[in-house]
Amino acid sequence: MKSKNKKLLCASLLIGCTLLGYLLWLSLRPVEIIAIHQRHNYSDILVKNFPLTERGKINYWLTNKKKIKDIYNTPKPAEDGFFTIIFWDFGDGYKETDGYDRLCFDDMKAVKNCIDKNSLMMVVYSKNTGLYFRMDSGKYYVKENGEIDKRKYE
Known part of the structure; x- marks a missing residue:
């Protein structure tokens, strides 16, 4: 094997291992709950390091x-x-309101009481639907036997 090919292989291997290590590090970070804001039976949980996959x-x-x-x-x-x-x-x-597209929390009297809207997951329970998770790609319903059934948006 030529010296140039060996260097390219080593560089590719190093980049691959570094990327794999970074992804492993991302997946092992603990979720950090920063704050919870509640309005009646609705709760907003602000987090850092939330899992990447659904x-x-x-x-x-x-x-x-x-x-x-x-x-x-x-x-x-x-x-x-x-x-x-x-x-x-x-x-x-937290940021100041932009008067348009930030989610602001009335239970905070500070000027900076808003966040950029980037929802990660919605958890909903009602007697009619049972428990389900709303994600970008669809809804995941939890069946009585504990199995999870995915339904894509129409």
Whole structure:
């Protein structure tokens, strides 16, 4: 093998290992809950380091829902059990309103009480639909036997 080909192979291998290491590091970072804002039975959870895949996001909720309930008293269902939780990317932190497209929280009196709208996952429960997760690619319904059924948007 020529010296040039060996150098190219080594460089490619190094780049591949570095990329793989970075992806592994991203997937192993713990989710950080920054704040929770609640309005009746609706909860907005602001997070950093949320899982990248839809499966990872669902697994995060299924694994941590009891802990979130115990520590943050979230969700706070309505009398009929209905609740909605939206996980938002905290991104660059709280910002001032732009008067247009930021999500602002009335429970904060600070000037910087808004975030850029970047929803990561919605968790919804109602008696009619049961529990489901709303993602970019569709809705994932949890069946009574625990299986998850994906339905794409029409």
